[in-house]
Amino acid sequence: MRYARPKNAGDLKATIRATWALITPEQCHRLVDSMPRRIAAVIQAKGAPTNVISMAEEEFTDINGNSISLDCQTHSDFCREFTVTSPKLSLRKVMVYTCFVWLFAYAVFFFTENTAVLSSAIILTLAGMMIHIHFVKVDHETLLIIGSLGVQLSSSYASGRESTIFIEMNKLKDIVINEAVYMHSIIYYLCILIKDPADPETVTSVVPLFQSSNPRLNCLVQVYRSCQEILAQSR
Amino acid sequence: MENRFSVSLARVRTGLLYRVLFSYDFMLTFFGSMPALVNAHRRVNLLVVGYRIRATSQKSLPFKCCNTADSGLLVGRWIPGHNSAVVLAVIHYPFIPGQVKKYLSELQSQTQVDLTVLGSWSMPKEGQEGMDSFLKDLSTIFPQKCWLQLSREIGKRGFTCQVVQNNGRLLQDREQKNGEGDKIILIHYDQRKVMLSQLHPVQDVGQKSDVEASELRLVFQTVAQSQPLFFLDKYDDGPLKLSHWQSEGREASIIAELLKQASVPVCIFLTWLLSLWYWFCSFRILHLPPVLFISSKLSTCVQSVYRAVHFRTVFSPKKAGTHVEFMRKANIFVSFLVDIALGLLLISWLYRENRISKLADTLVPVADRVAKELQELLEWLMGAPAGLKMNRALDQVLGRFFLYHIHLWISYIHLMSPFIERILWYVGLSACLGLTFALSVLSDIVALLTFHIYCFYVYGARLYCLTIYGLSSLWRLFRGKKWNVLRQRVDSCSYDLDQLFIGTLLFTILLFLLPTTALYYLVFTLLRLVVVLFQGVIHLSVDFINSFPLFAIGLRICRPYRLAEGVKFNVLCQEPGTPLHLMMEINPLKCSSVLQCYRTPTYSCYPKDSWAGLCKKLFVGELIYPWKQKTDKTD
Numbered sequence: 001m002r003y004a005r006p007k008n009a010g011d012l013k014a015t016i017r018a019t020w021a022l023i024t025p026e027q028c029h030r031l032v033d034s035m036p037r038r039i040a041a042v043i044q045a046k047g048a049p050t051n052v053i054s055m056a057e058e059e060f061t062d063i064n065g066n067s068i069s070l071d072c073q074t075h076s077d078f079c080r081e082f083t084v085t086s087p088k089l090s091l092r093k094v095m096v097y098t099c100f101v102w103l104f105a106y107a108v109f110f111f112t113e114n115t116a117v118l119s120s121a122i123i124l125t126l127a128g129m130m131i132h133i134h135f136v137k138v139d140h141e142t143l144l145i146i147g148s149l150g151v152q153l154s155s156s157y158a159s160g161r162e163s164t165i166f167i168e169m170n171k172l173k174d175i176v177i178n179e180a181v182y183m184h185s186i187i188y189y190l191c192i193l194i195k196d197p198a199d200p201e202t203v204t205s206v207v208p209l210f211q212s213s214n215p216r217l218n219c220l221v222q223v224y225r226s227c228q229e230i231l232a233q234s235r
Numbered sequence: 236m237e238n239r240f241s242v243s244l245a246r247v248r249t250g251l252l253y254r255v256l257f258s259y260d261f262m263l264t265f266f267g268s269m270p271a272l273v274n275a276h277r278r279v280n281l282l283v284v285g286y287r288i289r290a291t292s293q294k295s296l297p298f299k300c301c302n303t304a305d306s307g308l309l310v311g312r313w314i315p316g317h318n319s320a321v322v323l324a325v326i327h328y329p330f331i332p333g334q335v336k337k338y339l340s341e342l343q344s345q346t347q348v349d350l351t352v353l354g355s356w357s358m359p360k361e362g363q364e365g366m367d368s369f370l371k372d373l374s375t376i377f378p379q380k381c382w383l384q385l386s387r388e389i390g391k392r393g394f395t396c397q398v399v400q401n402n403g404r405l406l407q408d409r410e411q412k413n414g415e416g417d418k419i420i421l422i423h424y425d426q427r428k429v430m431l432s433q434l435h436p437v438q439d440v441g442q443k444s445d446v447e448a449s450e451l452r453l454v455f456q457t458v459a460q461s462q463p464l465f466f467l468d469k470y471d472d473g474p475l476k477l478s479h480w481q482s483e484g485r486e487a488s489i490i491a492e493l494l495k496q497a498s499v500p501v502c503i504f505l506t507w508l509l510s511l512w513y514w515f516c517s518f519r520i521l522h523l524p525p526v527l528f529i530s531s532k533l534s535t536c537v538q539s540v541y542r543a544v545h546f547r548t549v550f551s552p553k554k555a556g557t558h559v560e561f562m563r564k565a566n567i568f569v570s571f572l573v574d575i576a577l578g579l580l581l582i583s584w585l586y587r588e589n590r591i592s593k594l595a596d597t598l599v600p601v602a603d604r605v606a607k608e609l610q611e612l613l614e615w616l617m618g619a620p621a622g623l624k625m626n627r628a629l630d631q632v633l634g635r636f637f638l639y640h641i642h643l644w645i646s647y648i649h650l651m652s653p654f655i656e657r658i659l660w661y662v663g664l665s666a667c668l669g670l671t672f673a674l675s676v677l678s679d680i681v682a683l684l685t686f687h688i689y690c691f692y693v694y695g696a697r698l699y700c701l702t703i704y705g706l707s708s709l710w711r712l713f714r715g716k717k718w719n720v721l722r723q724r725v726d727s728c729s730y731d732l733d734q735l736f737i738g739t740l741l742f743t744i745l746l747f748l749l750p751t752t753a754l755y756y757l758v759f760t761l762l763r764l765v766v767v768l769f770q771g772v773i774h775l776s777v778d779f780i781n782s783f784p785l786f787a788i789g790l791r792i793c794r795p796y797r798l799a800e801g802v803k804f805n806v807l808c809q810e811p812g813t814p815l816h817l818m819m820e821i822n823p824l825k826c827s828s829v830l831q832c833y834r835t836p837t838y839s840c841y842p843k844d845s846w847a848g849l850c851k852k853l854f855v856g857e858l859i860y861p862w863k864q865k866t867d868k869t870d
Contacts, residue, residue, distance in 0.1 A: 045811060075806045076815040079420075144804065146817070149420060152804055164803040164822055168449060197449075 060219040062086070063187055070219050078147030078230055082223050084213045085140040089158060094129070101125050134159040138212035145227055147234040151175075151192060153209060167207070169234065170197045175227045177220050178206075188217045190224060307478070308373065309353040309383060310339065310464075312457050317450045320353050320383065321457050323426075323464055325478040332376045334474040348460045354383025396421065396814055419814035423807070426480045428796040428821055429458045430465075433558045435800055435824055435832065451802060505550040512543060533682075535675040538777065541837070542669075545571065562833055565786040570835070574669035574780055581666045581673055591663055595656035599648060602684065606645045613637055616754065625751045633698075633755055637691055644687045671777045678773040685766045692763035693858065699756035700856030702745055709742035756856065784833035788826065795823035 006012040062068050071083040105121030137158040144152040151172060154164040173195040180187045192207040210220075308330070311322035326335060339350050355373055385396050396419045434455045465481045467473065520526070530536040545567045555561035585591060617634035619625065662680075666673035682689075711717060712735070717728035730738070790797050799821045807816040824832075852859050 079806065079815050081806065144806070146420065146804065146815075149804075149817075154803070164801075166801050166803055166822065168451065170449070 061216055062214045063185075063216060064214070068213050068215055068219070070215065070222065072222070072226065078233055080145055080226055080230060082143045082145075082226070083140050084142075084210050084215055084219070086138055086213045088139070089133070089137055098125055130159075133157070134161060141210050141213055143209055143223065143227075145230050147230045153207070155212060165207075167192060167194065171195060173200070173203055175224065175231065177217070177224055178208075187214070188220055189214070190220045305478075306357040306359065307355070308335070308377075309356050309385070310350060310477075311353045312348055312350055312461075313353070314450060314453050314457070317453075319450065319454075321454060322353055323350070323458070323461050323479065325356055327476040327478065330475055335377075338475055342461075342464055345463050346460050348457055350461070350464070351379065352377040353379070354381075354385065357384070357386040358389070359386075420817060421814055422804070422817045422819050424802075424819040425796075426458060429455060430462065431459075431794075432796050432799040432821055435798065435828065437557075437559055437832075455799070499552055502550045502552040505546070506552065509543065509546055509550065534678050534774065534777075535672065538671055538675040541781070542571075542671075562784075562787055563835065566784040566833060566835055569786040569789070570780065570783060571669070573785060574671055575667070577670035577780075578666040578668065578673055581670060582663065585663050585666070591660050592656055595659050598655055598659075599652045602648045603645065606641050606648075609641050610638060612758065613641075616758065620754065623750060623754065625754070626748055629748055629751045633751070636694075640687055640690065671780050674773050674777050678770050678777075681766065681770060681773075688759070688762050688766055692759045695752075695756040695759040696856050696858050699752050702749055702752045703856050706742065706745050706749065709738050709745065712738040713742055760853065778837050782835045782837040784830065784835065787829050787833035791824060791826060791829050796821045798824040798829060800824040800828065 006015050060068050060070050066087050068087065069085045071085070073081040073083075075081065101121055101124065105117050109115070109117045134157060139156050139158050142152075142154045142156070144154075146152075148169055150166055150168040152164060152166045154162055156162045171194050173193040175190065175192050177188055178191050180189060189211075190209045192209065193203045194205045194207060195202065196204050305325075305327050307325040307327040309322045310324045310326055311320055313320045335352065339352070342348075343350055383396065387395075432455065434452055438452070464477075465479050466485070467475070467477050468482045468484050469476065469478075470484060521530075549564050549567050549571070555564050613634050616625075617630050662676055663673075665676055708718070711725065712730060715727060715730065716725050718724075719726045787798070801822045802819050803822045805818040805820070807818050849859065
């Protein structure tokens with residue numbers, strides 16, 4: 001409704017009716033379900049404004065169709081934190097891979113009668129799982145933007161390891177949504193343009209955000225708008 | 236809980252955004268839910284007289300930091316160019332302003348950091364209600380452009396910060412409306428860690444690179460340079476009472492102090508020994524060309540020269556100035572110690588169970604066997620190798636020539652065989668100088684033992700090279716062309732008939748002799764390459780031991796905050812109405828960056844040519860020296 005500009009009362013009525021019709025029952029269910037949580041937050045804050053997001057949460061997906069979730073936390077006027085959570089490690093996949101590897105090992109053992117094959121298969125599975133959890137599987141990615149201080153990107157892996165980068169505000173030129181053409185598809189990604197403080201006009205490098213979760217455009221637009229509000233304040 | 240000092244970094248922005256940094260002891264009182272940040276196991280050492288004894292069980296000392304410190308003045312530095320301030324200490328009441336100014340100017344001259352009074356901190360206890368107005372009046376005594384007023388009420392979590400700007404005579408309070416007015420960020424961090432840490436990439440202190448140095452770098456520099464400020468603790472009887480992270484008393488260790496005292500005379504003694512060694516090496520007799528040539532080829536001599544250079548760096552009695560120098564000294568020292576330890580381990584393994592004599596007993600039969608294999612190879616080449624038909628006469632000449640060489644070599648080995656065990660025993664002792672020495676000696680022994688293979692390779696390569704050269708030149712003659720040396724190109728030339736006749740004849744002869752020489756060249760080049768590969772592996776491992784920065788890696792693993800790549804921020808929950816509180820932690824450097832940054836420059840062995848160049852040289856028959864040792868340059 002923000003984008004429609006009704007010129008008279010009749011227009012206004014029609015716009016209101018159209019927007020009302022766009023509200024889905026699922027959104028209403030979600031708002032009703034979140035009431036207890038929000039009331040508890042207000043009680044805890046003793047009546048002051050709370051950090052709980054009060055608008056209806058959309059369902060976001062990543063570029064491959066898996067569902068992800070976006071969590072926006074507003075800590076202050078100029079400090080916001082966005083967390084994109086990827087789907088967790090699927091137990092079914094783990095079981096399938098393990099069974100496959102062990103069946104193969106058993107088959108080899110059946111032919112060679114060498115128990116080293118079995119123990120090596122077990123060790124291989126364990127090592128592979130540990131490496132996957134610690135180095136590959138990203139649990140959630142966070143973007144913390146603090147006006148006039150900088151931007152912090154952190155990825156948290158399934159084993160709990162966190163890797164963080166902090167970019168100071170004087171090195172940050174802008175946050176933009178960029179398009180990438182990959183094979184037959186167009187992928188949108190949010191990225192930070194880095195500049196050298198001595199030469200503010202040229203972009204020295206580009207840091208893409210949310211590389212493991214790859215959210216789609218609707219999610220990116222939300223994050224982009226929030227970030228631009230804060231960046232506009234600090235300019 | 237240790238006594239941690241809270242340092243504030245207040246950032247004042249023209250857009251009226253302020254930031255203040257505090258230590259994270261603040262967290263312990265307010266947000267006890269962050270146990271990971273409490274470094275409760277501070278090193279517990281005995282304290283030398285001059286400090287205070289502190290028992291291990293006294294872990295529940297009430298720590299004093301800016302958050303629970305009594306009211307007082309904030310002392311710190313305004314960061315130029317950014318609207319920030321770093322608070323380094325709190326001076327408590329009562330104080331005399333004149334004394335405060337004198338102390339600050341003393342410290343300023345000592346630390347080169349322009350310390351000033353930033354503002355006031357008030358945490359009123361019972362009975363101290365009139366503090367606020369008193370604090371406001373203080374701003375007239377210490378005139379500043381901006382005066383910070385931080386205050387905290389007991390029982391509340393966050394604290395409020397007001398900035399009072401002094402525009403000439405007009406004091407404007409901008410504390411009301413939250414929407415307009417100053418926005419303040421308060422950042423907490425651990426002062427001790429920031430003081431000890433070094434931000435990478437390392438920049439020289441004297442180097443004036445950018446006009447705007449990064450703010451983080453300025454913060455780290457400020458805290459690191461203000462170390463003398465933290466020497467005053469509460470047991471000092473002075474006119475001023477300070478609160479900072481060491482104000483409950485400094486800790487020290489007897490062992491560390493003793494080592495520091497003892498290291499200076501030891502360094503002087505070792506430097507004197509080194510100067511003796513240099514004087515010995517400067518004898519004229521050692522500078523004759525043959526000696527120089529041999530010593531440049533023997534890797535033991537190269538390694539010893541290299542070690543001498545290292546020792547000169549490490550044992551100089553001068554204290555390391557910059558961080559890079561210190562790390563280099565430490566890395567060299569630690570790798571030297573590890574080298575010696577590995578060498579002693581090797582010795583203890585070699586000299587047990589009479590392994591040396593077993594080794595010596597197997598050496599001569601092995602040499603015999605190698606010689607026999609070579610002889611069989613040559614017999615095979617002299618026959619019809621792989622079905623190829625060789626030129627009988629040239630074959631016999633070359634074969635007999637090389638067989639004679641092998642016979643000479645075997646007699647030489649047999650001559651030496653009674654002394655081999657003694658020699659090996661003494662040579663094995665050289666491993667006590669380090670594993671790198673032992674490996675260099677091994678490489679040299681291998682080079683000496685396979686000297687005949689090297690000779691064969693040189694003979695074969697020269698012969699082949701001559702053949703190829705003659706062939707190419709005569710081929711040009713056959714086509715009626717000539718190589719113009721002046722113009723460095725091929726020009727046509729008219730030859731006489733007899734020149735053409737002889738040239739073609741010689742060309743044919745050389746062409747038919749080519750397979751024989753090519754085969755000998757191929758065989759001996761392959762043998763030589765095997766030896767070169769083995770020597771190359773040894774050199775690579777010696778280089779690895781020399782250049783691996785063990786100390787830096789150990790520091791990264793045990794004290795990750797010392798090598799910082801950047802910082803990370805966490806938002807601390809606060810009550811509404813208070814400014815934003817952030818927690819700043821140090822983000823340690825990645826291990827790969829540590830290796831890249833602190834690798835000791837060495838004489839690394841690397842192939843002089845690329846693969847294509849090497850193949851071309853092999854084809855033409857030029858002599859190759861694939862492992863070039865460069866002098867001590869950084870890569």
